[in-house]
Amino acid sequence: MTRALIVHRAGPGTSVQDRGRPGFLAQGLSRGGAADRLALAEGAALLRQDSQLAALELVGTGGDFEVTADTRIALTGAPMRATIDGAPIVWNASHLLPQGARLSIGAARTGNYGYLHLGGGLDLPTLLTARSAHLAAGLNGPVQAGSRLPLGPDAKPDQTGLTLGTNERFDGGTVRFVAGPQTPLFDASEIDRFTAMGFRRDTRGNRMGVKLFCDGAGFHSDAGLSVLSEVITPGDIQITGDGSPFVLLGECQTTGGYPRIGSVLPCDLPRVAQARPGDILRFSLIPLAEAVEVERREDTRRKTLRNQLRPLIRDPHNIHDLLSYQLISGVTAGDDLERDIP
């Protein structure tokens, strides 16, 4: 019988996500996919499985989950408080979730988007080449309490207890961008002001994009608001009617009429998506050739995440059945403290 993830409770906006649907831009459908694509790669590395597999994207908070058979899980992205049957488990690590145990994931400590990955991936039928929800286009919807999501076959059902160092991107910071076709609509002085300013992430924001709030005057382009609707892509920094920037994310529209000051590098977009209201984001304009090299380095790093896996060292305080471990006689397999709980 097919294993399944049972969703007892899920925060609003929880959805199944993968790498999205590239290839439908000409038909008006943006690629969508996980808001934090690095987190998707990290989960695949932790479970040593294909990064095409779908995971559960948790927005701001998690939920309560159960599996119908023992299943490996990994938790990545915005760190959230997580327990299995009440015992805390480490974020950015892989664990065994026993059949029938209750996985509870609470609010994010920093960042917005956390991910629950499962061994074998969430095996929903593909719709237009992918399993992910595209909420703006109405493709699949948010995951509701009571859902039962089928899991694919797991090639390595025994490998758990691994962790990855965190790539900090959950509280704003500096993101790099390149100039584009409409950058010349902005005076050099406006671009200087843009790159010198710190922007607060507005409360408005979703998988389509994030509005930023400037403390000073808004930004002005020569085109005003008369730019012809043009191709837009994730990462583009639109300057909207009130002069404040709006950074487009994966589920953005495919055309837009606001002038764009430039485009954020794909590898820096998770930092934009993860910034929370009030976090400060800054923009650094870099030459295209440098941007390509940055992307190349990040691509290599993403592809070699598996080399950075370390065994999870357990904190004895977090082992609820510590007394059941054979700690004294010395005749053990040596991995007791690294084995998954309970």
Add this chain to the structure above:
Amino acid sequence: MVPHSNWPRISTLGVDGFLISFGDRLSEPANRAALAFRAALDHADWAGVEETSTSLTSAYLRFDPLAQDHAALQTRLDGLLAADDWYKAELPGGRRLWRIPTVYGTDLAPQLGEAAQAAGLTVEQAIASISETQVRVQAIGFAPGQPYLGELADCWDIPRQTTLSDNVPQGALVVAIRQLVLFSVTTPTGWRHIAQTGFRLFRPDTDTPFTLRPGDEVLFPPTTPERLANMKADGPDGGATSEVLT
């Protein structure tokens, strides 16, 4: 129309794209050039190119910059651009004429009166003007399968509203700046909602998820709310028919 000497223009868009623009104002030759150039890109099928699309007056190409460097691709684009007079290109082949039954005004489309007034027409004149103009799909974009349609008579050069209308429904026909947009999803908009259809532009569960293509032509013949309700009940075409243009 003679294009300005600054056009066409090739720019990079993001780290992984090129935009080939044929003008910064909508014109029939620039629109045809964009569609034809994108078709030529697809036909060329260069290594490293991942997808192409068009807007009203530009073609776009997304590629893998780690597999193909910008300079080499730019040289190829320059060569292809110089190989033809794209502003004189033919419209795409296999175009179709769609007739989509449409309810003008009524409580289904509350802004017909104010749009007619902005265009300097009576409501009857406005319905005649829109329903008798055969418009063309100039671009698909913004939302899945959603067409920008034009071009309407001069009097329809009316601005977008300064404030957005909430949740204009799927199938709505909206107007501004001598263009119509037919909505594929329910969305807020600055365009005025003048008519309503029962036509589904995006059908993700079917073999033809996107119904309209750039170059297709469309007529919006008037119908009544009662007839539209019946046609909607019959399926996602909402009574629409199509024929191949020859």
